[in-house]
């Protein structure tokens with residue numbers, strides 16, 4: 447009786463362990479599924495864009511680690527790229543765009559905006575010029591080494607002597623049929639469905655303040671609007687509040703300067719009133735971006751924050767009802783096959799391996815004794 451009782455207890459114990467392990471595996475599976483983009487894939491919201499039912503208008507915040515790069519596609523098929531991330535992400539940007547262009551039959555970038563001279567924005571530009579036809583470059587009123595040597599500097603523009611900025615600008619000059627223009631407040635284009643308007647820079651020279659050259663760009667599509675800010679800080683925010691107070695309101699804000707504390711001030715946010723914010727930022731970056739004070743200010747206005755460090759590349763569109771549709775990290779069929787297979791293999795291991803019981807050991811011994819007896 448006692449043996450039977452202990453056998454039953456042992457079975458119950460094994461069952462509990464198996465159920466426990468299965469529960470843990472199921473939780474891990476759900477987490478991996480969600481973070482690998484499973485939900486987006488299932489609901490057709492993948493960042494890889496087969497996604498949007500209405501793909502007249504799309505905004506892609508491309509994951510470039512610590513840096514910025516955003517691609518916009520307009521209803522008339524005009525395309526725009528704002529920044530190209532750091533040098534190390536040039537290939538990633540090109541790969542992302544190549545993939546997207548194939549799906550959407552896009553063959554060129556109409557407007558390429560280099561917000562300012564910093565490497566985390568212009569580093570990948572040479573790769574972009576190499577891989578795509580660029581029709582127009584908007585760049586800061588900051589001269590590169592090449593321009594100083596070629597044209598001198600009669601206007602007294604600020605000069606950036608970095609190699610990374612120089613190669614971005616030289617690539618622009620070498621690009622066939624590419625117009626080169628300076629970013630400036632007031633530049634605008636569009637049609638009855640969309641508009642693009644530069645709200646800054648409002649000055650020609652910001653004297654060594656690299657971030658200040660960043661144009662704040664407002665893009666509207668039907669009833670929705672998106673604000674791009676480069677690395678503009680409070681000084682520029684105040685400039686724009688003064689000149690274009692009525693035009694700052696936007697549904698989606700690309701948070702300035704990777705969420706640094708010196709941008710996205712309370713007053714600025716009170717003009718923009720964003721319901722969604724995107725922070726383009728690298729995982730565990732050495733700058734401590736985004737700053738907790740910036741996140742607090744966004745939380746205080748109930749703004750939903752998406753970071754590329756968590757979500758990877760983030761894609762958005764606006765559906766026919768005017769809702770902002772969100773895409774995210776895209777999963778492929780292979781990702782799925784892998785996740786599901788690992789889960790099932792783990793389940794088979796948990797339920798398929800039989801534990802050794804004392805009874806079985808004994809019965810083996812008994813069998814051996816029996817055989818010995820037979821042989822006698």
Ligand SMILES: [Zn+2]
Pocket residue numbers: 513514564566567677703704
């Ligand atoms: Zn930056």
